[in-house]
Every structure is written in structure tokens, then in C-alpha cells.
Amino acid sequence: MPITAINLEGVRKSYGKNVVVDDLSFVVTPGECFGLLGPNGAGKSTVTRMILGIAPLDSGSINVFGEPVPARVRLARSRIGVVTQFDNLDSEFTVREGLIVFGRYFGMSARDIKAVTPSLLEFARLEDKVDARIATLSGGMRRRLSLARALINNPEMLVMDEPTTGLDPHARHLIWERLRSLLAKGKTILMTTHFMEEAERLCDRVCVLDDGRRIAEGRPRVLIQEQIGCNVVEVYGGNPRELRAIIGPYARHIEASGETLYCYTPHPEQVCLQLLGRSGLRLLQRPPNLEDVFLRLTGHEMER
Template sequence: MPDDLAAGARSAQQPAPLVIRGLRKSYGTKEVIAGIDLALAAGECFTLLGPNGAGKTTTLRCALGLTAPSAGEIHLAGLPVPERAREARMRVGVVPQQDNLDPDFTCAENLLVYGRYFGLDDATIKGRIPELLAFAGLEGKREARIQTLSGGMKRRLTLARALVNRPELLILDEPTTGLDPQARHLIWDRLKQLIRGGTTVLLTTHFMDEAERLADRLAILDNGRMLTEGSPREVIAAQIEPQVVEVYGDWNGSGANGSAGVSGAQAWAEAHAGSFSRRYEVSGETAFCYLDDAAPLLAHLAKQPGLRYLRRPANLEDVFLKLTGRELRD
């Protein structure tokens, strides 16, 4: 089934799905995109990561011709944007942040009406509806009204709707935000099927595990600039130490048994973390120690009865926090 849904995605004659060069976008004196370069290869999943306000959604809107760039060049499906944006969008599927399904229509009617926007005749669309609903796991919901669907069902229907035109490029803006784990895993499974079938995917997400599971390549954005780019493994290897030890709990300042709670992980980190770690950070009541070799630190912590710790390999979230900081973004 994914092979049928992605039938338009694998022609060797097709141009690059998306090429962006020197993209800039300003609103008044505020520059929200500050010179982004991006090129997607056919059949890959490319993921954009970044905190709120980093420029991810603005980049997508510019790429689709929905927001006019201040400078730069964009080619979507081989066509210049915004000059031929409408024509280019006919070859693209989009899953927006918020579901915008029509509540007055059934699931099948939503697909039918949406397909008409791409100039498809009703017979063609109706022929695709069964496979689209099956792909979304909604075979029994053909005549169901949107109000009766769960959040996960609505999200899957929105994904199915984005495939009605057999797109060469599928753009998804935070597709699993607000979903429970079961629904997220089902969406991931469907996206993997599409990628295996040759569909090119451009994804934005706040979930680091989602990026690690799906992305062939990724980029981290902040303040409108691209901070790093590569495969998840390449980015982790290049940007962060391989081992992380999280230290938390009480520390009495000497390591001997004594009065608990005199001071916490921050005081311990200030006294000792630098002796064992290439780098450390304290966030709340936890000290994060980044190391090449965790053994000496673990031996030390074994003698600190008030402290607890968690040892793990470094991951994409560590890179993200290192590059963009731990401060909350509204």
C-alpha cells in the first residue's frame, strides 16, 4: 500500500524535492530567518529541530510560498517559489500543526473534497479513499463524522488526506504533538512505510526520539540560524561527549555518612564535577556530567552515600540542550 501512495515519489527524472539557498525573513526589525541553506534528497526524511520561535514553521511557510521571503532562493519540486508556488504545491502534501478537518463532512467526504483542490476527478479520488483509510487504520470510519474521532484518529486522517494527491514531498509540522504513545507509534510506523516507499519527508518536531527514529538527516535551528546538520549519529558524535552521568540527591560535603541534605548536587558539582567531566551543567536539582570515560566518576560516586546517579549514552536531547540552552521558550 505505501508503494501505491508514494507512486509519484520515485521517478529518477524528478528534480530535488526542495532546495533553499540564503533564506532570510524579517518582520520589521526582527530577523526570524537569518540565512538558511537546505537541500533535500529524494526519498529521505529530513527533520528540523529547534525551540519555540527558532524559525521552523516560518521556514516551512516560505518553502510552500505561503510567506514571502525577504531574501534567498527557493525551489520546490523544481519550481521557483514564490513565483510558481501554487503549481509546486500541487506536488506536495502538508500535515499542519493543527488538524483542520471539516467537521461538517465524514472521513471519506473530507478526502473527496480535499482531492478536488488538486484537480483530481471524483472517480480517481473515490478509488483512492479505501487505500488511504486503510493506511490510516480508519477502514471502519469511512462514514464517521469528525467530531466522533479521537485525537489520534484525526491526526491519522490528516496524514491520509495529505497523501490524496500522491505527493513527491510530504511536509509535516509537529505531527505527533498532543498524541498518546500508542498514537505516536502508529504515526511513526506509517511515516516509515512512506519513507521506505520513496516519499521524501520534511518534518519538524519537538520530540528528540521522533527525530532519532525517523530522520536520515536533521538540522537544529535557533534564532533563525542552522546550528548543526547531519545524520542523528553524526550530530551526536560531533557535538557531544559520548557518556552522560546525571547526579542528584543529597551530599554532606565529605562523602562520609552523616547528616543528609546539607547540600545537593549543585554543591557537589561545584566541588568535584570538574575533576571528572569534560563539561557539566546543573539544572534544578540535577548535575549533568559529560564524559569520555565514566568509570572514574562512578567510582567516586560510589563513595557518596547521599547521591544517586544515572549513567547513559549521550543522545540528541543532550545536543539540543547544549546548542540551544535550557531556558524555557514561550
């Protein structure tokens, strides 16, 4: 039987009476990008902490590259690079010094660290910042440095917790491009995110969590087609009950969240035509996405 990158079976974790991970199972295969999706508090970070052996599990089992965690977590961790949600870079170091210190943490020789540093700097697009203090780097640069640092010992898998939180769109797209290049080289990536676009762009498969429970798993486009399968018209403003009566005949289903009605319809033009000229309304017609899957399955929007 081929060794999986990660295998969770029936994992449960509580803090007091608060269940944060509830009977969770999934498998990550080598070479894929697997996403844990959900709002803050859904249990995503707790799952990664258990996989890394930082937090104990109450029940169930975790195996990483065939090694049981936490019993043999050191062997598993030697094959993993970690990028935490909030960087723990030492701002007093230069970029070069930060890489050297982290390489030594993995027992690498000065010669080996020196040999890999140029390629890591090129990967992170920080060649011209090698002697700059980390404190002077922008948020996007620090994130790229965190990613380069996690690759210093050439791990087989990256575990990334909210890799682009707090970044501007340009920096986010640059991180995505770097991650795609790693996947093309055969790296395995486990990432947590609450950005649906990020998951759709990067992940081969996703596991959607809500309140610590798995509510869906599969390929993003397949989940979107299975759960939604038509276009979406967002309607802002107006009387929800009145609007439902008007557009209901053209909708497969309608979800309400706050002041917005989400109309899932194979006839978006008809929906917009019925609402044409009504004052106080704003309409947005778009393709379905993973956010719609989450709303459909839970009845509420993804909270960030």
C-alpha cells in the same frame, strides 16, 4: 545537475525588528526525511510557510523541485502534501466525506477519489471508521486522517509541521510507523519537530535551529558522535559547584541547566561511584542524544 526536492539559499525573514529566520541554507534530496529541529519560536514553522509560499521571504531564494518559490509556487505545491501542526479537519464531515472534499480541492474526479479511498483508509488504519463523524475520532485517529488526506493526490513530498504534537506515546509510535512506510516507498518528507527521539528515529538528516539560525546540520548519529561522543550522567539535586569539583576529573565537560547537571563522561560508572551514598541526589545514566547536542551548542535545554 539533479533536481533537489528543496533548496534554500541565504533565506532571511523578519517580522518588524524580530528576525525569525537568519541566513538559512539547506538542501533536501528526493527520498530522504529531513528534519528541522528546535524549540518553539526557533523559526521552524516560518521556514515551512515560506517553502509553501504562504509567507514571503525578505531575501535569499527557495526552489522546490526546481521551481522558484513563490514565483511558481502552484507548480511546486501540486507535488506536495501538507500536514499542519493543528488539524483543520471539518468535524461535521464523516471520514469518507473529508477525503472526498479534499480530493476535489485537487481537481480529482469522484471516480479517482473513490479508487484511492480504500488504500488511504487502510494506510491510516481507519477502515472501520469510514462513516464515522470526524468529531468522534480520537486525537491519534484525526492525525492519521490528516496524513491520509495529505496523500490523496499521491504527492512526491510531505511537509509536516510537528506531526505528533499532543499525541500519547502509542499514537505517536503509530504515526512514526506510517511515516517509515512512506519513506520506504520513496516519498520525501520535510518535518519540523522539537521531539529529539522523533528526529533520531525518522530523519536521515537534521538541521538544528535556535533563534532562526542553523547551529548544526547532519545525520543524527554523526552529530551525536561528533558533539558528544560519550555517555551522559544526569545529576539532580545537591550543590552544583560542589558536585562539579567531585565529578570534574571524570568528565569531558559538564553542562548545567536548571537544577540538573549533565556530565558527559567516558567513565559513567566512576561518576556514579563518586556520588554514591550522597543524600538528596538522583542519578540517571544514559546514552547521548540530540537533546545533548542542542544543549552543548546553545547552553540551554530544548524548550517545548
